[in-house]
Amino acid sequence: MSETEAVKAGLEATFPQLAASVRIQRERRVWVDVPQESFPQVFEHLVKTMGFSTLCTITGLDVGADLEFIYHLAKDGGVMVNLKTRCPKGRSIRTVTPFFTGASIYERELEDLLGARVEGLPPGPRYPLPDEWPTDQHPLLKDWKPAGAPAAAAAPDAAAPAPQGETKT
Amino acid sequence: MSDIEHIVQIPVGPQHPALKEPESFMIDLRGEKIDAVRMRFGYNHRGIEKGCEQRSYTQDLYLVERICGICSYSHSTAFVQAVEEIAGLEVPRRALYIRTLVAELERVHSHLLWLGVAGHEIGFDTLLMYTWRDRELVMILLAQLTGNRVNYGLNTLGGVRRDITSEQLPSILKVVDSLEERTKYYIELAQTEETLRQRLANVGKLSKEDALALGAVGPTARASGVDRDTRRDDPYGAYRDVSFKVVTDNHCDVYGRTVVRLGELMEAYSIIRQLVKNMPDGPILVKAPRRIPEGEAVSRYEAPRGEDVHYVRANGTEKPERVKVRAPTLANTQAVAKMLEDGYLADLPIVIAAIDPCFSCTDRMIGINDHGSGPRRVMSWEELSRYGVDFYRRKGIDPSRITLRGGSAA
Numbered sequence: 001m002s003e004t005e006a007v008k009a010g011l012e013a014t015f016p017q018l019a020a021s022v023r024i025q026r027e028r029r030v031w032v033d034v035p036q037e038s039f040p041q042v043f044e045h046l047v048k049t050m051g052f053s054t055l056c057t058i059t060g061l062d063v064g065a066d067l068e069f070i071y072h073l074a075k076d077g078g079v080m081v082n083l084k085t086r087c088p089k090g091r092s093i094r095t096v097t098p099f100f101t102g103a104s105i106y107e108r109e110l111e112d113l114l115g116a117r118v119e120g121l122p123p124g125p126r127y128p129l130p131d132e133w134p135t136d137q138h139p140l141l142k143d144w145k146p147a148g149a150p151a152a153a154a155a156p157d158a159a160a161p162a163p164q165g166e167t168k169t
Numbered sequence: 170m171s172d173i174e175h176i177v178q179i180p181v182g183p184q185h186p187a188l189k190e191p192e193s194f195m196i197d198l199r200g201e202k203i204d205a206v207r208m209r210f211g212y213n214h215r216g217i218e219k220g221c222e223q224r225s226y227t228q229d230l231y232l233v234e235r236i237c238g239i240c241s242y243s244h245s246t247a248f249v250q251a252v253e254e255i256a257g258l259e260v261p262r263r264a265l266y267i268r269t270l271v272a273e274l275e276r277v278h279s280h281l282l283w284l285g286v287a288g289h290e291i292g293f294d295t296l297l298m299y300t301w302r303d304r305e306l307v308m309i310l311l312a313q314l315t316g317n318r319v320n321y322g323l324n325t326l327g328g329v330r331r332d333i334t335s336e337q338l339p340s341i342l343k344v345v346d347s348l349e350e351r352t353k354y355y356i357e358l359a360q361t362e363e364t365l366r367q368r369l370a371n372v373g374k375l376s377k378e379d380a381l382a383l384g385a386v387g388p389t390a391r392a393s394g395v396d397r398d399t400r401r402d403d404p405y406g407a408y409r410d411v412s413f414k415v416v417t418d419n420h421c422d423v424y425g426r427t428v429v430r431l432g433e434l435m436e437a438y439s440i441i442r443q444l445v446k447n448m449p450d451g452p453i454l455v456k457a458p459r460r461i462p463e464g465e466a467v468s469r470y471e472a473p474r475g476e477d478v479h480y481v482r483a484n485g486t487e488k489p490e491r492v493k494v495r496a497p498t499l500a501n502t503q504a505v506a507k508m509l510e511d512g513y514l515a516d517l518p519i520v521i522a523a524i525d526p527c528f529s530c531t532d533r534m535i536g537i538n539d540h541g542s543g544p545r546r547v548m549s550w551e552e553l554s555r556y557g558v559d560f561y562r563r564k565g566i567d568p569s570r571i572t573l574r575g576g577s578a579a
Binding site: 025026028029031053054055056057059060061070072074076077078080082100101102103104105106113124125126127128129130139140 | 207208209210211214216218219254381382383384396397399402403404465466467469476478480482490491493495499500502503504
């Protein structure tokens, strides 16, 4: 059994309910879909028990009513698990900074660019948008459009979606 | 003595002579020592990820190449690999060899550039002059092979746009031979020059545990004993076909980061020689569809500064649904605060420079409008180079008369 298959088998053995949602796309690339409720257990198991000691980054996507988050976890030897979970817009996800201190910058990026709400994220400056950028304007949302010239994009009356809740600054 | 602790706050950045790019460090200073650092980034945010969603895959290739002015090829390759995985494209072996060759040449120019910057930050400007003069060899070679000194525009979906001719291969080896001699001299310098060693040792300490917890990557992590390199761990391009050593060091300081980069230069020369020797024949490109089928992929790439991660989701159209980029510097900035803590304020420039944050590079041609009404003319690279040399020669400085130890650079 290759290491990639061992990771898949290890996940399925601990979380039988995930059997249908673990797939190997190619060597060293495992993709897993988990519901928001079981995300903390699966994440902790991967990090603490299965040796996924690197969080490469977190990708956020606007998929309509929900935001999708992909946690790109890697371990020595090159296998990467891409852990996907969804959360309705306006609801909060838990921070992963207790596991990876360095994750704060990735989570702040989710807050700024997608309007995600991350519970438990230690206070700090926003990233990457400027301090004067309106807190209800999240450029990576699909229906967000810059209103003409780049300077106008920051204006409060720019064509933009309804606020997704307050973003921490 | 007062029991009130005196803390002085010093803002460094976003625009500051000690920094090569905009970023902000708010320093709490206790005497000469740094008590705490608060960082603010994002001054270079240009909305490239959003921009990618509004352009075709081919246009995106050129856009992501402009994320960085030094490791432009890293972003271009990381992106193209992800799209090729989604589209199921089998890239020809010769194209993979050419990509890997250019990737290692880019590492050589980037590491030599860093060595010069590091020299400059510690007041050793002779090292800057030496290394940047040597670096010209690889810059000129890259221009000959790809047409550009940076932003090569070499990658395309399914392969590369330019072949390397059999006549060009010996010129690559000649440059590598020359640079290897020079690098051996720099290694000797790092080992024997006591002022250099003492200036860099115990500066910007980062333990292995902190490097792992803060997610440090590349030479920054490897100099703290973290044995990770995407080229070996998650091989792409032609790295499966070449043998090389992952250089690590246990100094955990700026000196260690210097040792690792010098070692990586030597490994890069070896990789380049193997690629030139075993360069397979055959096509350099397979035809790629304009519409990329639905799917997603994560591509990892060992850029000169560390792992570069690109995520792409395709929705079956000509434009991607989402492109996410994690450049190595973002991963390493988290470690910088740790490195600065309890260090001296005067070490701040070299500690920040030691993670090798990205900054821009110049183009090879410039347009000149003569004073008055003369027509606009364009200077070729050769003319520009000659102009620069003549400019200094008129001031009494003749670089061609300088001889260097360990073989001539020019």
